[in-house]
Amino acid sequence: MTEIEVRRIGYEDIESVCGIMVSIDPYVTLGYTRDMCIDAVVSNIEEGWGAVAEIDEKIAGFVLFRVFDGFPLGGYIRALGVHPEYRSMGVGSRLMDYAENIIFKYRRNVFLLVSSFNERAIGFYMGRGYRVVGVIENAVVEGLHEIIMRKVRKDRG
Ligand SMILES: CC(C)(COP(=O)(O)OP(=O)(O)OC[C@H]1O[C@@H](n2cnc3c(N)ncnc32)[C@H](O)[C@@H]1OP(=O)(O)O)[C@@H](O)C(=O)NCCC(=O)NCCS
Numbered sequence: 480m481t482e483i484e485v486r487r488i489g490y491e492d493i494e495s496v497c498g499i500m501v502s503i504d505p506y507v508t509l510g511y512t513r514d515m516c517i518d519a520v521v522s523n524i525e526e527g528w529g530a531v532a533e534i535d536e537k538i539a540g541f542v543l544f545r546v547f548d549g550f551p552l553g554g555y556i557r558a559l560g561v562h563p564e565y566r567s568m569g570v571g572s573r574l575m576d577y578a579e580n581i582i583f584k585y586r587r588n589v590f591l592l593v594s595s596f597n598e599r600a601i602g603f604y605m606g607r608g609y610r611v612v613g614v615i616e617n618a619v620v621e622g623l624h625e626i627i628m629r630k631v632r633k634d635r636g
Pocket residue numbers: 503504505558559560561562565566567568569570571572573591592593594597598599600601602603606
């Protein structure tokens with residue numbers, strides 16, 4: 480079985496993470512540039528809320544999230560991406576486990592936005608217990624919508 484190592488994101492990961500982000504959808508369709516990616520990654524490194532997954536010492540994917548700010552009532556998954564070569568191997572799930580474990584220590588909800596055309600990601604999130612709670616129409620690009628999804632922490636007892 481392929482060994483996936485998930486660790487906290489660092490400055491040394493900027494090149495690899497932005498290389499993946501600017502070459503995959505939904506970020507291409509939403510018009511993400513390299514500079515926008517660098518800004519997002521740097522702010523997440525500084526806040527400490529981000530992780531990368533490594534396979535054979537190569538960056539296979541990333542997750543950027545917020546715990547306290549960025550969305551009312553809960554944490555927020557800001558960006559998630561897996562290099563196409565490493566999909567369907569459990570990388571996205573491991574990255575989401577990492578983010579959710581940290582967010583749920585402090586917050587009852589995790590929120591995220593997913594583009595209406597991104598069927599694979601919507602299915603992936605539904606499988607992880609996320610449910611649709613709203614839609615932001617014409618959010619970034621005219622005619623394309625951002626779907627708001629929410630996962631609620633399972634409180635014991
Ligand atoms: C969405 C994404 C992160 C998933 O990453 P991944 O590493 O391929 O995910 P995993 O291997 O951990 O899990 C995939 C599993 O999710 C589930 N899943 C995926 N699509 C599904 C669907 N449409 N319905 C139900 N379950 C689904 C399945 O169990 C699937 O396993 P399979 O691919 O072997 O069938 C990846 O496809 C990606 O990077 N997409 C482009 C960027 C993106 O859309 N990011 C999200 C922005 S909001």
